[in-house]
Amino acid sequence: MHSVVMRPGLTIGEFAQITRLSVRTLRRYHERGLLEPAVVDPDSGYRYYTSEQIPAAQVIHRLRELDMPLREVREVMDATDPDARASLVAAHLSRLESELDRTGMAVTSLRRLLRPEPGRLDVELRSAPPMTVAAVGETVDQARVLEWYDTAMDELDAALAGRRVTGPPGGRYAGELFTDGRGDVLIYRPITEPPAVGRVRPVILPAVELAVTVHPGPHDDIDVTYGRLGAYVTDHALVVDGPVHETYLVGPRDDPDPDSWRTEVGWPIFRVSPA
Known part of the structure; x- marks a missing residue:
């Protein structure tokens, strides 16, 4: 056995x-x-x-x-x-999704950069007058600027509910945000009589000279538009001075389709006087 x-x-x-x-x-x-x-x-x-x-x-x-x-x-x-x-x-x-978003943005930007001949960039030189706005401003780390923007815009929407705004929302981004990874950001909506509610406060934006172009579609490759506009400013002997402006002509709060979005990028300038 x-x-x-x-x-x-x-x-x-x-x-x-x-x-x-x-x-x-x-x-x-x-x-x-x-x-x-x-x-x-x-x-x-x-x-x-x-x-x-x-x-x-x-x-x-x-x-x-x-x-x-x-x-x-x-x-x-x-x-x-x-x-x-x-x-x-x-x-x-959630962290993986954020990484995927960053990867997708990098791929989109790279594909656009590697196009043999980019289309012509339409640039307008514009004098923007002073503007009264309701705004939320803070010094922000570049890594969390998108998250901060969403929160600030939600606060603006809540504070201005039922009030008549006079134009599309916008933002102003200090150069230090890009050069140092941390800088002042101001998100705003134009309105004749802005309220003071929570972080929302009245601000009068000063007049400024701008070189302006429109970035079509999602923001995955908006850095390419920034680069091309910056090259235009340099090539045309215009000197940069002050924060970069963005105006959200059509955004996710207007249309969920990213292909319909239109973001106006404004680079503060002044013309160099002839010698």
Whole structure:
């Protein structure tokens, strides 16, 4: 009569085949404390796993495929509360979405830059008169300027609800925002009698000379328009002075279709006097 020797679980090879993960990957998970074998034979050092560990191995693999840091993977796997786990994963997915947005913007910009012959840039030299606006202004880090803009515009919309505005919204962006990564930003809507509510305050924008062009479509490649307008200013002996202006002729609050958006970019200038 033959005796049956019971194994302590699935060998690492069997577990690798079932989970479709390599033995090398499983060893790395063990070494980094992500997935401990159910049993490690003290004499042979062989690793053994149980079938109950299969979902955990697959979850870890998916999280690492999504570039979640090891520390956060451990937090997810150690969390016993489903809501806590979901919150950790959701936070990482939100960061991934932001990275995808930045990647998409970079690709769009690069494609436009690599066109053999860009179309002609229509530029208007304009004298903008003083303008009374309701505004929200703050010194902002460049990395969070889009988030800050959305919040500021929501506050403006709430403060001006039911009031008659006299033009499209706009923004003024200090050069330090781009050169130093942090600078003054002013978001505004023109209105005859601006209120003072929360961060919203009345501002009189001074008169300014501008070189103006219109950027069509989404803002993924607006940096290319900035660059071309800057080149125009330089080539035509105009000296830059002051914050860059943006006027949102058509934006996401007007039309959800990004292809319909029109953003007017204004570069403050003054003409160089002849010698």
